[in-house]
Amino acid sequence: MGTPQVPLRTTLFHSERSGLTYRVPALLPVPSGPTLLAFAEQRLSPDDAHAHRLVQRRGTLTGGSVRWDAALVLGTAALEQHRSMNPCPLHDARTGTVFLFFVAVRGQTPEAAQIATGRNAARLCCVTSQDAGRTWSVARDLTExxxxxxERDWATFAMGPGHGIQLPSGRLLVPAYTYRVDRRECFGKICRTSPHAFAFYSDDHGQTWHHGSLVPNLRSGECQLAVVDGGWAGSVLYCNARSPLGSRVQALSTDDGTSFMPGELVPTLPETARGCQGSILGFLAPPSSRPGDKGWPVGSSMTPPPLNLYASGQESPEQGSGDTQGGGRLGRTERREDGPGDRGPGDPGPREPSPGSGLHGDRRDWAPQLSRPSATLTQSPTWLLYSHPVGRRARLHMSVRLNRSPLDPHSWTEPWVIYQGPSGYSDLAYIGRTPEGASTFACVYESGARVSYEEISFCVFSLQQVLQNVLPGPGPRGQGGKPRAQCRPS
Structure with a gap:
């Protein structure tokens, strides 16, 4: 396979000597072009209690590169006397509206304090844009x-962080998690809470919002969603969540996120000692990998069909904190010490852009080619990409993994490290395909030389690069070393 390649990166946000720090990135591609919207929290210090406002940079694909506008503080994305956190952008392809969800937390109330007292200080808020992020509405408080x-049974809650998705039905989904109060009175104190992932959803293009049921069993927190092909079971909603249980948790929904089946551990996706947010992205598999084909060999010259560009790579609809029962910290309470000291298809032929080319280094004109929505796309198999640090004891080395059989938790590849060094939160996006037919992705992620929150970086890579750099995973195994069947919803 040769020496692993590393995508070129651009720094979007950088910490300042004053202590101003940027954390928790999110990325959203918006047609046409596409325009890339990158978001982050602006904090007065690395501590989450010092979060302040959300910031944005708009990127435009021009020729063979991305041109980024200056950073902008989103003044309307706030409630008075609250701090804005956990950006979670979402695009409605039918109306063209861009939603930016966030949680507004009263004062400097830490998440740990909310969990300890069972008194929620978070509000569910969003702002909207009709012009691809140039201007934003006033904040709308959706909590009630x-x-x-x-809310009586939630010690606290938050979004994502990272992108939301839209289903083929048109339903909008915002990934979220809460700390549920399982037992309130224990000698006058909150006795037991547990984190659970779930989703907020809207079936009327964002006019009204509702919350779905929680992942019922395993402790699961910060999460993202993707639509995957379930074979005979049809398309299902896939949730991948942070957990203090040593590895990621996945859960499936057959009712579009209204509820989830019991979650299961994903042993091939290990967590850091205290856990870390990760990003998940579903995308249309190469054509020769679909049922009835003999597989998609690397090096073939087969070109994929045009792919639609929608938020988080999903097909067109037209088409932090601590668990009070132990197990490490989970959620958005990211303190100053978090970091390395944290305890706790495309055309795979010769026309594929080489390492360092594509959006950054290629001198040829390059731009994703978009197609009109196609109803057949919703019936095609999907693959998953996942980004997360590979360090077990600390947040180190941002990586990407691939899963060709998304319902099988044992089918993840080994990681491709795209950044060597301290790294943390991340968000993935599908941004189109090259004229050669190469599916292309982008990633924003926390990075640094000494600690993971020194800067937020941006990079672009193709599916071909992923396939060239990932090694197969351990393969599906069951008890006694026997092959394990794919997990399918019943």
């Missing part, structure tokens, strides 16, 4: 509408 009476 979307959370309602459940």
């Amino acid at each position: 509408e979307a959370v309602g009476g459940a």
